[in-house]
Amino acid sequence: MGAVLEFADVTVRRGEATLLDEVSWTVEEDERWVVLGPNGAGKTTLLQVASAQVHPTSGVAGILDEVLGTVDVFELRPRIGLTSAALAERIPRGERVHDVVVSASYGVVGRWREDYDTLDHDRAASLLTELGVSSLTDRTFGTLSEGERKRVQIARALMADPELLLLDEPAAGLDLGGREDLVSTLSVLAMDADSPATVLVSHHVEEIPPGFSHALLLRQGAVVAAGLLDDVLTEANLAATFGMPLTIRQEDGRWSARRQTRHR
Numbered sequence: 001m002g003a004v005l006e007f008a009d010v011t012v013r014r015g016e017a018t019l020l021d022e023v024s025w026t027v028e029e030d031e032r033w034v035v036l037g038p039n040g041a042g043k044t045t046l047l048q049v050a051s052a053q054v055h056p057t058s059g060v061a062g063i064l065d066e067v068l069g070t071v072d073v074f075e076l077r078p079r080i081g082l083t084s085a086a087l088a089e090r091i092p093r094g095e096r097v098h099d100v101v102v103s104a105s106y107g108v109v110g111r112w113r114e115d116y117d118t119l120d121h122d123r124a125a126s127l128l129t130e131l132g133v134s135s136l137t138d139r140t141f142g143t144l145s146e147g148e149r150k151r152v153q154i155a156r157a158l159m160a161d162p163e164l165l166l167l168d169e170p171a172a173g174l175d176l177g178g179r180e181d182l183v184s185t186l187s188v189l190a191m192d193a194d195s196p197a198t199v200l201v202s203h204h205v206e207e208i209p210p211g212f213s214h215a216l217l218l219r220q221g222a223v224v225a226a227g228l229l230d231d232v233l234t235e236a237n238l239a240a241t242f243g244m245p246l247t248i249r250q251e252d253g254r255w256s257a258r259r260q261t262r263h264r
């Protein structure tokens with residue numbers, strides 16, 4: 001297989017606004033990317049194109065060896081696992097956690113078929129175990145905490161054995177312990193050679209799980225830098241992305257950043 005994502009000058013416009021500005025980006029099968037950028041930078045829009053929800057206004061978006069605009073998106077979308085706030089809102093609050101996950105095998109939200117086979121049920125159960133939420137299987141989605149919901153959504157995104165996993169701010173709304181637990185879980189996933197190519201959107205370098213390989217920095221719809229984490233996460237690139245001088249550190253595979261103080 002060629003690249004999982006191959007974007008050439010992908011531009012998305014809405015009226016006068018340019019949401020993505022000539023983004024060229026390639027994601028290979030064994031890569032795990034983090035996409036960083038301030039509010040409004042275009043991160044969610046980028047994932048909407050990558051998940052075949054939004055077509056570029058100009059440029060070419062190659063996804064899983066298909067070209068968006070020349071392919072039936074209803075065949076492409078089931079090959080992609082996605083978690084996002086917009087998707088989470090569509091999950092019925094009264095849905096049983098097990099069903100939230102198992103229903104993804106048919107790409108639907110809300111259980112609609114009664115004849116999922118044993119393999120589907122076993123897979124849903126093992127994913128809930130892998131994500132550390134097997135004890136919640138009989139609860140309804142609406143009764144879960146934010147962190148628990150995030151884990152169930154990731155299990156759901158993995159249910160159909162996707163070739164591409166897209167996670168839009170999975171750590172948003174989590175407390176410190178919840179974030180650290182999720183970073184560990186994503187790190188285990190990232191280091192598993194059987195995991196799909198993964199793109200994780202975040203605002204914080206602290207949320208980059210060990211095992212992630214690449215970073216794309218976005219500002220005002222344009223790519224500031226893209227490539228291997230160590231090459232991209234420089235103080236100059238972060239300053240250009242977030243519009244302020246930042247100090248960045250890496251320790252034990254984890255990153256941290258803060259505003260640069262005057263006395264250095």
Ligand SMILES: Nc1ncnc2c1ncn2[C@@H]1O[C@H](COP(=O)(O)OP(=O)(O)OP(=O)(O)O)[C@@H](O)[C@H]1O
Nearest residue numbers: 014015017019037038039040041042043044045046
């Ligand atoms: N239909 C639209 N018309 C005009 N502007 C839009 C439209 N949809 C999104 N935008 C703008 O496009 C920009 C990029 O939005 P996007 O949601 O991709 O940003 P983001 O990087 O995900 O931000 P956040 O970190 O806040 O989630 C924002 O400024 C947003 O207001």
Ligand SMILES: [Mg+2]
Nearest residue numbers: 043044045168
């Ligand atoms: Mg967003």
